[in-house]
Amino acid sequence: MVEHKIIVDTSVLVAVSLNLVCPEIGNIQIEDNFYKISKPLFDYFKDCLEKGVELGIVTSEIEIAARSQINNAFLKKISQKLKIKYSIQNLNNYSYSLIKINDALNQNLNLLTRIPINEKEIKKIVNTRVIKFYQNITRHLDNINPVKTIKKRIRSSYFKTFEKKFAEEDERSNLRIFSKLRDKLKQNPPRSNDYRILAQAIYIKEKDRTGNLYVFITSADYHFSKIRIEDGTLNDFIPSEIEKRFHIKCDWPDEILNILINNNH
Amino acid sequence: MITIDLLENSFELMEKEGKVNLDISLPILDKISKEIHNLKEQRIKEKYNSPQKVFEIHHLSLVTLIVLNSIRNRLILSTKDHDNPISVSDSLKVLPEIKEAFLRIDQKDPDETFLELASQIQLNASQNKLFNLGMCGGDNLNGIFLEIAKEIELS
Numbered sequence: 402m403v404e405h406k407i408i409v410d411t412s413v414l415v416a417v418s419l420n421l422v423c424p425e426i427g428n429i430q431i432e433d434n435f436y437k438i439s440k441p442l443f444d445y446f447k448d449c450l451e452k453g454v455e456l457g458i459v460t461s462e463i464e465i466a467a468r469s470q471i472n473n474a475f476l477k478k479i480s481q482k483l484k485i486k487y488s489i490q491n492l493n494n495y496s497y498s499l500i501k502i503n504d505a506l507n508q509n510l511n512l513l514t515r516i517p518i519n520e521k522e523i524k525k526i527v528n529t530r531v532i533k534f535y536q537n538i539t540r541h542l543d544n545i546n547p548v549k550t551i552k553k554r555i556r557s558s559y560f561k562t563f564e565k566k567f568a569e570e571d572e573r574s575n576l577r578i579f580s581k582l583r584d585k586l587k588q589n590p591p592r593s594n595d596y597r598i599l600a601q602a603i604y605i606k607e608k609d610r611t612g613n614l615y616v617f618i619t620s621a622d623y624h625f626s627k628i629r630i631e632d633g634t635l636n637d638f639i640p641s642e643i644e645k646r647f648h649i650k651c652d653w654p655d656e657i658l659n660i661l662i663n664n665n666h
Numbered sequence: 667m668i669t670i671d672l673l674e675n676s677f678e679l680m681e682k683e684g685k686v687n688l689d690i691s692l693p694i695l696d697k698i699s700k701e702i703h704n705l706k707e708q709r710i711k712e713k714y715n716s717p718q719k720v721f722e723i724h725h726l727s728l729v730t731l732i733v734l735n736s737i738r739n740r741l742i743l744s745t746k747d748h749d750n751p752i753s754v755s756d757s758l759k760v761l762p763e764i765k766e767a768f769l770r771i772d773q774k775d776p777d778e779t780f781l782e783l784a785s786q787i788q789l790n791a792s793q794n795k796l797f798n799l800g801m802c803g804g805d806n807l808n809g810i811f812l813e814i815a816k817e818i819e820l821s
Binding site: 471472473492496499500501503504507 | 691717718721725728729732779781782784785786788789792799
């Protein structure tokens, strides 16, 4: 029988908990950008839990990070909505809402299972495989040089004008996306927490002896999931590489829900 | 701080005896609430030029006062709710963090944020059925403080 385990990353936990109409002043609605696509997955977790099926997984590290991040995420949202700076304006009136947000996080965490982790194994996976994996994909992105590829194709063709046109067409997405992704990875490389989340997914996947376990990571973080580039294009280079290398599917919560409902792996 | 230790000792004794003693516990609880409330006011005055710090002091004090008030309400209802002495045992589980909150608010120039401790207190208290927001009505924050202050005054 096929079994699913979904590791819920901090970004999704924060997203699904950050939705509140603040009663203090003017019923301001606070909502994380990923709330709408995260909530249905948690509703599904709840339904499954009521039937005795535990799908969602959380580790103590993710939980601690979510607790720490949600306070700042909430205050940031309030500041944005009120167009004020948290550092210069008193936000005391929003304490009640912060309590409600923390309450929502606690309730969402109750839908997830805490898994025991073998620390020694996790460290080993991080050091021997995960760090190397991210180094390799960064190097791979460095090597994708669309301008070079176009020139090479033009050089080796008799019909240079046509070849230039075709090559530019073929490389258009690379020209636009890969350089941005490469720059992003260099400016904001994965942190040790990210390494550990992937290592934990690998650990769970490899501990399974049945071969019927599908492990997912649901995240809004581009170190795992697809990313929306400024022009609106979605790029799934990193999740594709993770899936190819470790057989772990990483995606936004709505896509994971779609897979679970349709059993479409 | 000494008052919290006093409450802890009293609770331990009540747990041992298997019975809540309201005559002992309520005055101590009210004294602690007053101390936290006063300390909060004092720190907020000192930190008036740092809204970020003021919010943290305010929030941590509020969460702590809600827990203390929830303990108070549960103890009062413990006989009627057949919650005697479980209410005391549950209260003992949250007191170390209340003590920690008191210490943090008491610090003149704390480095670390208070918000994570506030979240932790809220979680632990919720798990021990000691975080009752019902009394707040959810309308506004000042209302919560007013209600708590009123209850303290009445006691």
